[in-house]
Amino acid sequence: MADVARLAGVSSQTVSRVSNGHPMVSEETRRRVLSAMKELNYRPNSAARALKSGKFRTLGVVLFTLATTGNVRTLEAISVSAADAGYGITLLPVSTPTSTGVRGAVTVLGEQVVDGMIVIMEVRLLDAAISLPPHTHVVVADSDAGDRYSVVDTDQSGGARAAVRHLLDLGHRSVAHVAGPAESFAAQRRAEAWRQTLVEAGRPVPPVLSGDWSAASGYEAGLALAADPDCTAVFAANDQMALGVLRALHERGRRVPEDVSVVGFDDIADSASFFPPLTTVHQDFGEIGRLCVDGVLRQIRNETAERGTTLVPTRLVVRASTGPPPPA
Template identity: 90%
Template structure:
């Protein structure tokens, strides 16, 4: 550090400020210091800096599975946003969605010295698993934590309402819903919004068809729906289940969208390549990940970070899988 300071013509304290990203350094001075660091091949000792500051520039991420599109894309966005802020992430997948599994992951995470946690799971399991100290920096994604933690979530209800209204506006008299797992917060919100939208429009509310986010469960649901001639519109809780529904309807000779319209949720990159291209609700996973990182860093820096929920807007993407009902 002394060599860098000498070459750049500044004090060692200024070199330290540049190394730690402090804003109290002019841009010209910062450039001189960085140039001297590069010339001397100087690398700040991150371990020593962590011991001195009490910060390790690492965020822990706890989640259940990497098998779902939402989790993978949210994690990707968290990783990119953390890197932009000079932070690394430590990933702790929970093998089983139980309080014991969560407790083990949180315990391991605590041993790996992280500055804050981003939790992608149902917060009820976090509460059941372990009592976090009040000073723990936590942001929860895709769940409901009331005012206990900061939450970042997609506008699940708004997206589901837009999907159902789109189908009703096309002239469909009702809409069947293929839901996600009952224990999922996102699935609950989407199913509730589907039901309320139908009730407010004075339309019949069919029984919910249960799925588990997979294309296979959508396929099974689609086989049953294909045998029901009264079914003209389906809202699937995610795009993978919508894909299975499209396959089942095709195999059973029910044309989409001429006989049955199908809407999904997520807008995965492949949705436009389904046959037919899928009408779906677009989620901004990149913004969810960015806001998660921003929220936990605000807590770490002792900046204002109100508890409660930040909703990221959704938008309906209309493609070729929806049309007016037969005779409509």
């Protein structure tokens, strides 16, 4: 910096101001300093700047798995939004989805040079969230932290209700459900909304069939549903399990949608190419990622950010996998 100052004929403080984009520098002086920086191939020392300011322009991201479509798409949006704001991300996947595993990951991340933290919780582990230091800038996705932290989540209940109402409006007497893992917060919300919608409509509530988000688990559930002649409509908690249900119904000679209607949840890129194209609930993973970054940056900048949950709306995408029930 001293070399740049000598070449530009200014003080080191002026060089610092130019490096930091300070407005109180004349354009002529700024041009001289920038020209000197270019000639000397000078680059500001970001590490020194971070140590001085206490800001490292890095966000930490804790998540359980990269195997799900939602997590990958949310993480992509987080990285792009962070980069647009001049931040990088430090990713810390948790190999063991337990309170101990999350607590350990948060401890490790706390030792890193990060300004804030985004926690993408695939399962509900509120005890782990409680272990976060109170002064930490945190936004939680896909979970429920009450009023302890800011939360960004898809409107799980609204999406599930729309799926079930769509099938009931088509004339189906009831709707079977292939749920996600019991420990998943999203799966619990979708299953509860499915149940409540049927109860409010005065319809019978069939036993829940549980899967693990995979097409293979949907296939196993689909075999059981295909053997039930009273089953004319199925709501699967995600598109991959819906794909497995479609395969099982096809193998057992149950036509979709003539005999059985199927609805998924997620609206993954391939769902329009299923056979038949899948009716599903669209959720905006990109918006979730963007809102997570916006929320944590507002906390870092000490802007007002109320704790609580921000719900991202869903919408039902109707395709060829749903129709009226077969004639009695």
